[in-house]
Amino acid sequence: MICYNCGCRLSEHDFCTGCGADVSIYKKIMYISNRFYNDGLEKAGVRDLTGALTSLRQSLKFNKNNIEARNLLGLVYFEMGEVVAALSEWVISKNLRPKKNIADDYIDMIQSNQARLDSINQTIKKYNQALLYCNQGSSDLAVIQLKKVLSLNPKLIRAHQLLALLYINGEEWEKARKELNKCIQIDTNNTTTMRYLKEVENMLIPEEGVKAASKKKSQSKDAVTYQSGNETIIQPLNMKESKGVSTFVNMGIGIVIGIAIACFLILPARIQAAKSTINDELRVVSEQLDAKTATIDEMEQQVNNLTEETAKLQEDLDGYVGTDGALQATDKLLLASGAYLKNAADIVTVSEYLDQIDLESLGTSASESFTALYDTLTGLIGPELAKTYFDEGYNDYRQEKYASAIPKLAKAYQYDQTNGDALYYLANCYRRNGNVDKAKEAYAKVIELFPGTKKASESGTYLAEINNGN
Structure with a gap:
């Protein structure tokens, strides 16, 4: 034992021979810690893991630097299937004693095996999922998850206990007892396991008592019992008659016993092999499903x-092209500009490109430079185009070709909005072609834009006739 103050090895005295510190209480604490460690070691040797956990924790309460107790606590956790808790204890032990510590071997044993780490991770996830299913009331799904957990970590006592509890809830007493017996094989003195097992045995024992009572009752019908001293004599009623029958019965029983022995010797191995195959297939399917x-x-x-x-x-x-065709309009304007620069006299080609541009539909997407260039081209070719379209439209109007005259007069007014005659004759074409709404709109524009003129006066007359239904 080493002095806590100076590190000198202590003697049988109650003081340190190196620094003189009083170590009497310190020695008692170390003795108690070692006592609990020895108690935990003995309990772990007989698989009383729960008792070993209690003793080792007490040992560490008195001396947290007890490396042997901490390493043994990690081994107990590992044996109970609590791998994460075991790793925590071993890591603490390694930090307390970095060199010559067997905890290094334990940690390397787990961390060097990637498959084992993945298996531990899957075990934790599936156990937590099983708890979630239990809280949601999905017992069947929880049982499936717990079976997967136990296939990956057969020593996880918590999983066995939870599975047994689910079996108890479903009144599957034999299955619950089987799981609890597995817990006892791992930890012989687990309080939770004992409590569950007591409840299961209480449910199973009455049935066995009823069977024993019925058997005794049936024996009493076929035999006479009487007391001779301290012995109870059971004598069959028809002893002679039953000899021949008993011979055949014994032969039948022997045959049945022989068949049963064969079944018990052969079937368990086959059932175990089938279960192993099913578990392997289930594990593969589960992994594939995941x-x-x-x-x-x-x-x-x-x-x-x-x-x-x-x-x-x-x-x-959409930002580049524009949902309203801004890119196409720009392309047409560039073509019109190119045609004008190539041949300024070819105003027909320039107008064809400009006619394909609808400024109203472009709205705010038309930039200032776009609008300026459009207005410049329109101003350059507008007067001559307006005169050409007006002459052609007026000629069609006089020949009463109103449908042909309408687009020409409309373009004439579009390119020269000072030409009131083009607007007036366009209104007349609309009226005579039967498009009353357009005619009313055009007459109203003539009256508004060219007041005091003859065509404005005539437009008012025609507009009144249209409104009166003449």
């Missing part, structure tokens, strides 16, 4: 990402 689920989730995430990216690209494209 992998497919992860793949589906990943693909769904990719689809969502691609959908968002497509929407963003479409938004960017």
Whole structure:
């Protein structure tokens, strides 16, 4: 034992021979810690793991630096299937004693095996999922998850106890007793296991008592019992008659026993092999299902990402192209400009390009430079185009070709909005062609834009006739 003050090795005296510190209480604490450690070691040797846990924890309460107790506590946890708790104790032990510590071997044993780490991780996830199913009332799903947990970690006592509790809740007493017996094989003195097992035995013992009572009753019908001293004599009623029958009965019983022995010797191995095969297949299917689920989730995430990216690209494209055709309008304006620069006299070609541009539909998407260039081209070719369209439209009007005259007169007024005659004759074409609404709109413009003129007066007369239904 080493002095807590100076590190000198202590003697049988109650003081340190190196620094003189009083170590009497310190020695008692160390003795108590070692006493609890020895008690835990003895209990662990007989698989009383719960008792060993209690003793080792007490030992560490008195001396947290008791490396042997901490390493043994980790081993007890590991034996109970609590791998995470075991690793925690071993890591603490390694930090307290970095060198010459067997905890290094324990940690390397687990961390060097990636498959074991994955198995531990899956065990924790599936056990937590089973608890969630229990809270949700899904007992069947919880049983399936716990069976998967025990296939990965057969020593996890908590999983055995929870599975037994689910069997008890479902009144499957034999299955519950089987799981609790497995717990006892791992930890012989677990209080929770004993409490569950007591409840199960209380439910199973009455049935065995009823069977024994019925058997005794049936024996009393076929035999006479009487007391001879301290012995109870059972004598069959028809002893002679039953000799021949008993011979055949004994032969039948022998045959049945032989068949039963054969079944007990052969069937368990086959059943165990079948169970092992089923468990392996179930584990493979479960792993495949988990992998497919992860793949589906990943693909769904990719689809969502691609959908968002497509929407963003479409938004960017709409910003470049414009939902109202801004890019096409710009293209037509550039073609019109190119045609004018190539041949200024070819105003027909320039007008064809300009006619394909609808400024009203562009709205605010048309930039100031776009509008300025459009107005400049229109101003350059407008007067001559207006005269050409007016002459052709007026000629069609006089020949009563109103449908042909309407677009020409409309373009004549579009390119020269000072030409009131073009607007007036356009209104007349609308009226005579049967388009009353357009005619009323055109007459109203003539009256508004060219007041005091003859065509304004005549427009008022025609407008009144239209409104009166003449």
